[in-house]
Amino acid sequence: MAAAIRPGGKGGGSMIYYFSGTGNSKWAALRLAALLGDAAVNLMDPGRESPSAGEAVGLVFPIYAWGPPKPVAEFAKGLQGEAAFRYGVCTCGENAGNAMELLHKDFPMDSAYSLVMPNNYVLGSQLESDAIVREKLRRAKERLPEIAGEIRARKPCWQVEKGPQPRLRTKLIHPFFDRFATSTQPFFATDACIGCGLCARNCPAHAITLVDNRPEWKGNCYLCTSCINRCPVQAIQYGEKTKGRGRYVCPEE
Template sequence: MILYFSGTGNSEYAAKRIGKEIGDEVTNLFERIRNHDFSAMRSDRPWVIVSPTYAWRIPRILHAWLEKTALSGSREIYFLMTCGGSIGNAEKYLKKLCSSKNMNFSGCFPLLMPENYIAMFSTPGREDALETIRLAEDHIDNAARLIKGGKKFPQSHLTVKDKINSSIVNDIFYPVFVHAKKFYAADSCISCGKCADICPLGNIHMDNGKPVWGEDCTHCMACICRCPKEAIEYGRHSMGLPRYICPK
């Protein structure tokens, strides 16, 4: 079974393409994470977790959900992480997670996809995004072939920087940068409430027709990128940048 978490669609696209290639069920974890649903799941085929990379590891909300949810049946588990550059030393922390769940870690596959972290970086236009995805598709299919053949993903070459990014930088990054203080809705907001509906943590509520952000944010960028009027900004950095939703 393929389980995915996705804010702007990169991981969703990869998960569904793998599901089609190997003929396996694909499940969106959005509702389970949002509703704190940790009820057990079962699959007789290997588990495949498809996730974005947040500060060189899987998102903490996904890690917490995996810790609390019993995955029965197959003990084999693969991870595929979409990223804008690198997944760092994410594998180290995934191995620990698998060990704690008595599951067999079958590798972590890094997949370069279009940058979506509009809070800090520039997001691509449609044509650039499509080209990046085109280049990624062979890698997705290769990952699918390895899963289908019961082979482990190859181990990535690690640098000292990778190890620092996934440990010290990750530990600093979350408390310092991962908050919703800079999100706001401009006058072009039409009070549709979509941002509140798509927040995986239920961190947004509508007040007098305008979204208000709470303190429980994971920086998935779903609200800012999926706003139909591009009315949400993140400080001054996002102004003028194209919003990114996976075009495929």
């Protein structure tokens, strides 16, 4: 679906901000923007526009360990002004836990949705087959017009698949992930690296620099897995966890 969107531009009375590592949330945000006639903007873009007073505001983002990614949470805290309508759409492999309730504390939402998308967390497990990826995308395409219709009607709605033990997962596992699981130390590039620099250019945490045409990681990252999944020669690994596993970038990004 082609979207008449100019980065940072205004759409039909709404601004959609998205965060995306491997393309799932970007894909969802752009399709949603096209359905609504609104603007979709990467919230990591330093030149992004701020929402106008009285404008509807939406956040589209992936779920990280049953919570919102750090940059999304930080961005939400900084949103000022009275929005006509606030909503959030989280993309997840299966369920979101209490991620939307957690975000709601800093970004009070009128509506919240979860959208099941292909699994991209190569650090945790082998990725899904092409058939499962296609089926998940097909279902997401069918679901997005329903979400867009409710947003257009400014209909308060909370349709989030939380999964089992959502409170426990979001309250205990997510803070542990944010504090202890985002070190860059396990990352390394194998001899297959071609020095293209794509990983450094795409890193939203600016945690990668090229030294002698080889990537080096410093500090902490968001663990978006963009560098691992987008490497054109699959040269980037995360310790032993990613060896022998597939890679994923949204095929319709």
